[in-house]
Amino acid sequence: MTYAQQDHRIAVTGLGVLCALGNNPESVFARMMKAETGVKGLTRFAADNLQCSIAGQLEQEQLDAIVNDDATASMDLCARYAVTAARQALQDSGLAVRRFQQGGIMDVSDRAAIGSDRIGLALGTCNGGILSLEKQWDLTQLDDANTANYPFYQQGDDAAQALGLNGPVVTINTACAASGNAIGYASDMIRWGYADAMLAGGSDPLSHSVYAGFNVLRALNPLPSSPFGSRYGLNLGEGAAFVVLERLDKALLRGARIYGELCGYGLSNDAHHETAPHPEGAGIERAVAMALNRSAVPRERIDYINAHGTGTMANDAAEISGLKKIFGAETTIPISSSKAYFGHNLGAAAAVELVTALYAVKQGFVPGTLHYDAPREGCSDANIIGAELRRLSPQYMLSNNAAFGGHNVSLVLRTAWLKDIDRPPSSSWKRRSRVAITGIGAVGSWGAGQGGVLHLIGESAAGTDEGADGQISFSLKEYDKSKYERRMNKIAQFTIGAVLAAIENAGLEQSELADTGFIYGTSRGSTDSIARFLGSVFEKGPEYASSIYFPHTVINSIAGKTAEKLGLQGFNSSLSTGGSEGIAAALYGAGMIREGALSACLIGAGDERSELSDHIDRAKGLQESRYAKTEGSACIVLSDMDEAAAGGARIYAELRGFGISHGAVRHTPDGELQLRAAIAGALAQAEIGMDEIDLVLLNSIGRAEETEWERGVIAGLAVKSKPPVICLNDKAGYGESFSSMLHLAAAAELAYHGTARGIISGLPGLEEIHFRNVLTVSSSVNGSCIAAVVSGVR
Amino acid sequence: MSISEVSVVDRIKGIVKQSLLIDRLELEDITAEEITDDMILFGEGLGLDSVEAFEVMVGMEELFGVMVEDIPAEELKRHLTNVQSISELILLKHTKGIG
Numbered sequence: 015m016t017y018a019q020q021d022h023r024i025a026v027t028g029l030g031v032l033c034a035l036g037n038n039p040e041s042v043f044a045r046m047m048k049a050e051t052g053v054k055g056l057t058r059f060a061a062d063n064l065q066c067s068i069a070g071q072l073e074q075e076q077l078d079a080i081v082n083d084d085a086t087a088s089m090d091l092c093a094r095y096a097v098t099a100a101r102q103a104l105q106d107s108g109l110a111v112r113r114f115q116q117g118g119i120m121d122v123s124d125r126a127a128i129g130s131d132r133i134g135l136a137l138g139t140c141n142g143g144i145l146s147l148e149k150q151w152d153l154t155q156l157d158d159a160n161t162a163n164y165p166f167y168q169q170g171d172d173a174a175q176a177l178g179l180n181g182p183v184v185t186i187n188t189a190c191a192a193s194g195n196a197i198g199y200a201s202d203m204i205r206w207g208y209a210d211a212m213l214a215g216g217s218d219p220l221s222h223s224v225y226a227g228f229n230v231l232r233a234l235n236p237l238p239s240s241p242f243g244s245r246y247g248l249n250l251g252e253g254a255a256f257v258v259l260e261r262l263d264k265a266l267l268r269g270a271r272i273y274g275e276l277c278g279y280g281l282s283n284d285a286h287h288e289t290a291p292h293p294e295g296a297g298i299e300r301a302v303a304m305a306l307n308r309s310a311v312p313r314e315r316i317d318y319i320n321a322h323g324t325g326t327m328a329n330d331a332a333e334i335s336g337l338k339k340i341f342g343a344e345t346t347i348p349i350s351s352s353k354a355y356f357g358h359n360l361g362a363a364a365a366v367e368l369v370t371a372l373y374a375v376k377q378g379f380v381p382g383t384l385h386y387d388a389p390r391e392g393c394s395d396a397n398i399i400g401a402e403l404r405r406l407s408p409q410y411m412l413s414n415n416a417a418f419g420g421h422n423v424s425l426v427l428r429t430a431w432l433k434d435i436d437r438p439p440s441s442s443w444k445r446r447s448r449v450a451i452t453g454i455g456a457v458g459s460w461g462a463g464q465g466g467v468l469h470l471i472g473e474s475a476a477g478t479d480e481g482a483d484g485q486i487s488f489s490l491k492e493y494d495k496s497k498y499e500r501r502m503n504k505i506a507q508f509t510i511g512a513v514l515a516a517i518e519n520a521g522l523e524q525s526e527l528a529d530t531g532f533i534y535g536t537s538r539g540s541t542d543s544i545a546r547f548l549g550s551v552f553e554k555g556p557e558y559a560s561s562i563y564f565p566h567t568v569i570n571s572i573a574g575k576t577a578e579k580l581g582l583q584g585f586n587s588s589l590s591t592g593g594s595e596g597i598a599a600a601l602y603g604a605g606m607i608r609e610g611a612l613s614a615c616l617i618g619a620g621d622e623r624s625e626l627s628d629h630i631d632r633a634k635g636l637q638e639s640r641y642a643k644t645e646g647s648a649c650i651v652l653s654d655m656d657e658a659a660a661g662g663a664r665i666y667a668e669l670r671g672f673g674i675s676h677g678a679v680r681h682t683p684d685g686e687l688q689l690r691a692a693i694a695g696a697l698a699q700a701e702i703g704m705d706e707i708d709l710v711l712l713n714s715i716g717r718a719e720e721t722e723w724e725r726g727v728i729a730g731l732a733v734k735s736k737p738p739v740i741c742l743n744d745k746a747g748y749g750e751s752f753s754s755m756l757h758l759a760a761a762a763e764l765a766y767h768g769t770a771r772g773i774i775s776g777l778p779g780l781e782e783i784h785f786r787n788v789l790t791v792s793s794s795v796n797g798s799c800i801a802a803v804v805s806g807v808r
Numbered sequence: 809m810s811i812s813e814v815s816v817v818d819r820i821k822g823i824v825k826q827s828l829l830i831d832r833l834e835l836e837d838i839t840a841e842e843i844t845d846d847m848i849l850f851g852e853g854l855g856l857d858s859v860e861a862f863e864v865m866v867g868m869e870e871l872f873g874v875m876v877e878d879i880p881a882e883e884l885k886r887h888l889t890n891v892q893s894i895s896e897l898i899l900l901k902h903t904k905g906i907g
Contacts, residue, residue: 065877230862289859501834558870561862562833 024201024276025265026427028107028258030099030215031369033356034070034251037079038102039373042356046374049401051384052356053238053249059222063557066234070251070357071220086176090143090163093172095254095362096217100135100173103369107258108270109133109211111178114687125268128260131691134181134209134676135174136200138192138216140361140417140568141224142166142185144548148222151552153545153626161633166569167537167592169217171796174676180688181209183676183798184598185590187361187539189568190322191281192216193255194364194415194423195587198279199602200259206605208674208695210264215256215369216362223548224360225250226556227564231289233326240385241323241330241351242393248324251357255365257372273372275428277311277410280304283532283577283586284420288565290328295336297422298322298414300583302340305412305424308611313341316426317408318380320371322415323351324358329416331392343395348406350399354384364415364423371413375429379403380411418565419574421586449604449669450658450807451762452614453520453651457511458746458756459486459644462493464519466763467648467756468774471746484623484643484747497579503540503566505622506575508647513576513618516649521663522614524581531585531615532577533603535595537750539569542624572620585612593715593794595619596648596755597802601672603652613654620647621749634795636750639716644747648755650762655807667765670787671700671803678799680723685797689727692799693791700787700803704731707803708785709764710739713757713792716748724793737789738779745776754792754800761788761804768806813899820872820895821845828867828894833860845892853890861888868894874901 029039034052036042045052053070061067071077079098080086086094104111110124114131146163150156162168170185182203186196193216200214228234228250235247257273265272282304284297291297306313322333334349341347352367359366371381382403389398409430416422455464460474490507491498497510513532522530543566550560565571570588577586585606591598596619603615621627623645631637658665673695678688697704710728714721725739742760743753765788767773770780791801825840829849833856847853850861865888868874874897876884887897 230866231859232862287857500836554870558866561859561866565859 022205023262024204024259025262025270026257026273026276026372027260027265027270028103029273029369029373030102030106031253031255031366032072032076032095032099033253033359033366034072035356037076039369042370043373043377046355046370046381046403049384051238051354053251053354058220063555064226064229066229066236068238068249069220069225070249072252089172090146090169091219092139092143092145092217093169095219096137096169096173096215097176099215099217099254100177100213100256103213103256103258104177109258113178114180128211130178131180131675132210133179134203134212135170135177135179135183136186136196136212136214137170137173138186138188138194138196138361138365139166139169140189140192140218141221142169144221144223145219147548153549153552156629158633161629165537165592165630167590167794171592171798177213180675180677181212182674186587187568187590188421188570188588189417189419190360190363191415191417191421191423192361194413194425195281197257197276197365197368197425198281198423201276201279202605204259204261211258211260213256214259215254215365217254218252218360218362220250220252222556223551223559224567226551226559227547227567229556230559230561230564235325238385239325239354240387241325241353241383242389242396242398243386244388244390246325246327248326248353249357251359253356253359253366254362255369257365257369273376277426277428278305278309279423279425280308281585281587282422283574283583284422285577285581285583286420287578288571288574289418291332291416293332295332297420298333298416298424299336299339301422301424302337302412302414304585305426309426311410311426315410316347316412318406318411319347319349320367320381320411320413321349321351323353323383325353330390334393334396346397348380348397348399348404350381350383352381364413368413368425371411372429374403375408375411378405378407380406380408417570418568419570420577421570421574421588447608447610448655449607450653450655451650451666451669452653452658452663453516453522454666454759454762455512455515455519456646456648456756456759457488457508458646461488462511462515464515466773467759468763471742472774484645486645501562503543503622504645505536505540505620505647506572508645509534509572509576509618509620510579512620512647512649513580513616516616516651520651522651526614527581528583530582531603531606531612532573532582533599533615533617534573534576534588535590535599535619535751536569536572536588536621537590537592537595538621538627538630539572540566540622541626541630542622545624545626582616585615591794591798592796593750594754594792594798594800595751596758597790597792597800600650600652600669600758600802601674601800604669604672607652607654613657615652616649617652618647618649619751619755621645621752635717636715638718639748641716641743641748644749646749646752648752648759650759665807667762667804668807669802670805671696671698673699673801674799676798678793679797680720686727688797689724689799690731693728693731693789693801696789696801696803702787702803705734707737707787707789708783709737709788711757711761711788711790712739712741713754714741714743715793715795716743728791740777757790757792758802758804761790764788765804765806817895817899820898821891823871824891824894827871828864832867833863843891846890849888849890864888868898872898874898
C-alpha cells in the first residue's frame with residue numbers, strides 16, 4: 015500500500031495506568047469517585063530541608079510488584095513503569111502481538127492478532143532514566159550498568175523490547191507535554207501507514223533531584239494542591255499510562271471495545287521562556303487551534319476540557335486565558351484538572367490524565383478538580399468542575415498539556431457512541447503534498463556552513479580545529495550575538511547556529527518563522543548542564559539545587575531555547591531514538607507537510623560532548639565505535655514542493671519515502687529482517703526499486719563488525735547492480751543524533767548536484783556516478799532503523 | 809550604622825558581587841567593578857530573570873546562611889532590588905541572628 019492511499023481514523027482500544035490512586039483505570043476511577051487524593055506524605059526520600067514533603071507516590075505494594083518483576087530487572091524504573099502500564103493497555107485492548115516471522119503467514123481469521131512489525135511504541139518522558147544516575151549519587155564514579163539505563167531513548171526502547179514490538183519506536187522528550195505528543199505521534203504513525211496499532215503513553219518515576227529542582231523554583235505546594243483554586247503551587251506525582259491506538263476500521267471489524275476516537279492533535283511552542291508559560295496562554299491557544307483544525311471538529315462541539323491545570327500561579331490563569339481566546343470569554347464549557355488526584359506526573363501527565371478521563375467518560379462521568387474551592391484570580395468566570403466528578407457524556411473532549419521549554423500539546427477525542435462513523439474527514443487530510451528539501455545548515459568542526467554538508471566535511475577533514483576529545487570551537491556569540499544569552503550551553507549554540515544557517519539558506523523570511531514547524535532530535539540534550547544540575551544536588555544537597563541548570567535537565571530545552579530565540583511558535587516537537595534522530599525528525603516533519611498541515615518545517619538534530627557524555631558512551635559500548643566522537647548540529651528545511659516551486663525556492667531534493675522498524679540488532683536473523691524492512695518500507699513509499707538507487711549513505715555507529723554486517727544486508731537487497739555504500743562518519747566523526755542529519759543532508763546535496771565531483775574527494779568510486787536517488791539508512795544504539803529515499807528534482 | 813558595620817557591609821557587597829552574582833550565575837559579560845551598588849538586578853540593569861532570582865536566594869543561604877523562605881514575596885522582591893538592598897538584608901539577618 016502506498017502512502018497516498020493511507021487515510022485511517024484512529025480508535026483508542028486499550029487503557030493502562032499506574033499512579034498514586036491505583037494501578038488500573040478501574041481502581042483509580044473508584045477512588046476519584048470517592049474524592050480521594052493519592053498525594054500524601056513523602057516516604058521515597060527525605061525532604062527535610064525542602065519546603066514541601068508531600069507527593070503522589072505509588073503505593074508500596076504497587077512499587078514492590080514492579081521492582082520484583084524479574085523480566086524488567088535490568089531496566090530503569092522509568093522503563094519498568096512504562097512496561098507495566100503498556101502491558102495493561104495491550105491486554106485491555108485484546109490485541110495479541112504475534113512475532114512477525116513465526117509460522118510464516120499469520121492466521122487472518124484471528125482478527126485480534128497483530129504482527130509485531132505492525133505495532134510500535136511511542137513513550138513520552140520528562141526525565142528518562144534519571145533515577146539510574148541518582149542511585150549512584152556521584153557523577154565522578156559512574157558505573158556502566160546503571161549509566162547505560164540513563165538515556166531517554168533507552169526507556170522507549172526497553173519498553174518496546176519487553177513487549178516484543180518491531181514497529182516504529184520513539185521516545186518523545188517534550189517534558190510535561192511528552193506523553194500527549196507521544197500519543198499524537200503514534201496516531202500519525204498509523205494514519206501514515208507505518209503501523210496498524212501503536213502503544214503510546216508516558217512514564218516518569220518520582221525523582222529526588224527533580225523534586226529538588228521544583229523546590230528551588232518555589233513551584234511546590236506544601237499542601238495538597240488546588241488547581242484553579244486558592245492554594246498556589248503544584249504537587250509532584252509519579253506513574254505511567256498507555257493507550258492502545260489502532261485503525262478504527264480494524265477495531266470495529268474485530269469488535270474491540272472503543273474508548274474514543276483520537277480525531278487529531280496540535281503542538282506548539284510558546285517561544286517565550288524556558289520555564290514560565292506565556293502569560294496570556296498564547297502557546298496553548300495555538301496548540302488547541304491546531305488540534306481543532308486538524309481534527310475538523312468545530313469548537314462548538316467540544317463538551318469538556320481536561321486542562322493542564324498544575325495549580326501554579328504561572329500556569330492556571332494563563333491557561334484559562336488561552337482557552338478563552340479559542341472558545342470565547344463567555345464560554346461555559348466544563349473544565350477540570352485531574353492533577354490534585356494524583357499529582358503532576360510530568361512526562362506521564364498527559365497520558366495518565368487522558369486514560370483516567372476516558373475511563374471516567376465510559377462510566378458516564380468526567381473528572382472533577384479535587385480541592386477546588388474558590389476561583390483564583392484569572393479563573394473566576396470559567397466553568398471549573400469542582401471536587402466531584404460530573405455526570406457528563408461529552409461528544410468531543412480536549413486534553414491539554416504544557417511544558418518547560420515552551421512545548422504544548424492538545425488532543426481532540428470523540429467520546430460519543432462510536433458505531434456511527436459518519437464523522438467528516440479531517441480537512442487537513444485532503445492534500446497529498448510532495449516534500450522538498452529547500453535549505454541546509456550545519457555547525458561542526460568547520461564552524462557554521464550552509465547549502466550542503468559534504469564540502470564542509472571535506473574541508474574540516476583536511477584542516478580540522480577539532481580537539482582530541484571531539485569538542486568543537488563554534489561560538490554563537492561570535493556568529494550571531496543577538497541570539498546568544500548568558501550560560502547558553504554548547505548544544506543550544508550549535509543548534510541555533512545550524513537553524514539560522516538553514517533558514518538563511520532556504521531564504522525563509524522572518525515573518526514566516528512563526529508558522530514554520532520545528533522538529534528536533536537529540537539523544538542526550540546538554541549533558542554538561544544536566545551534570546551541573548545533578549552535581550549541585552549530589553554534592554551540596556537537594557536544598558541547594560541549582561535553579562539555573564534545572565530547566566536544562568529536560569532535553570527538549572534545546573528545541574525550546576531555539577524556538578524562543580528564533581520565534582518558532584508553530585508545530586514543535588523534540589524526540590530521541592539513540593542514533594537516528596535526524597531522519598526520525600524528518601519522517602515526522604515530512605508527514606506533516608504531506609498531509610498539508612504545514613507549509614514548511616525545520617528539522618534539526620544535535621549533540622554535545624562532555625564528561626557525562628563520555629561516561630554514557632562508555633556505558634553504552636560506544637567506545638567500541640571505530641569513528642572518532644564529535645559534536646555539532648545540522649538542520650534542513652522541508653517545504654511543500656508546489657509552494658516552494660511557485661515561490662521560486664531552490665529545491666535541493668525531494669524526500670520521497672521513509673521506512674522505520676525496531677529490532678535491527680546486528681548479527682541476528684531478526685535484526686537482518688528489520689533492517690531490510692525499514693529499507694523496503696522507504697522504497698515502497700517512494701515507489702521505486704532498490705535497483706534505481708544510485709548510492710546508499712549509511713549512518714553506521716561503527717561498533718565491531720557492525721558496519722560490515724549492515725553493508726552485507728544492504729548489498730543483499732540489490733538484484734542487478736549494487737550501489738556503493740558510503741558512511742561519512744570516518745571523515746565527519748560520529749555524533750549520536752547529529753550524524754543521521756548529516757547523512758540526510760548529504761543525500762540532498764548529492765541529489766541536487768547529481769555528482770560528487772568538486773564537492774567531496776577521497777571517496778573512491780563516486781566520481782563516475784550520476785545521482786538521482788540516494789537511500790539514507792541510519793541505525794540506533796538499540797536497533798531502531800530508519801531509511802529515507804532522497805531524489806533529485808529535475 | 810557604626811564604622812565596623814560599614815566595613816562589614818562593604819565586605820558583604822564584595823562577596824555579593826563576586827561570589828553570589830558573577831561566580832554563581834556565571835556572568836561572563838560583566839566584572840564586579842562594573843556592578844554598582846544601586847544597579848537594578850532583575851529585568852533591567854543587570855538583566856537577571858526569575859530563574860536566576862531563585863539561584864540568588866539559594867546562594868544567600870549557602871554563602872551567608874541567610875534563609876529568605878519566611879519573607880513574603882513582595883517584600884523579598886524589594887530586598888532583591890540591588891546589591892545594596894541584598895547586603896542590608898544579609899546584615900540585618902545576621903544582626904538579628906541567622907534565619
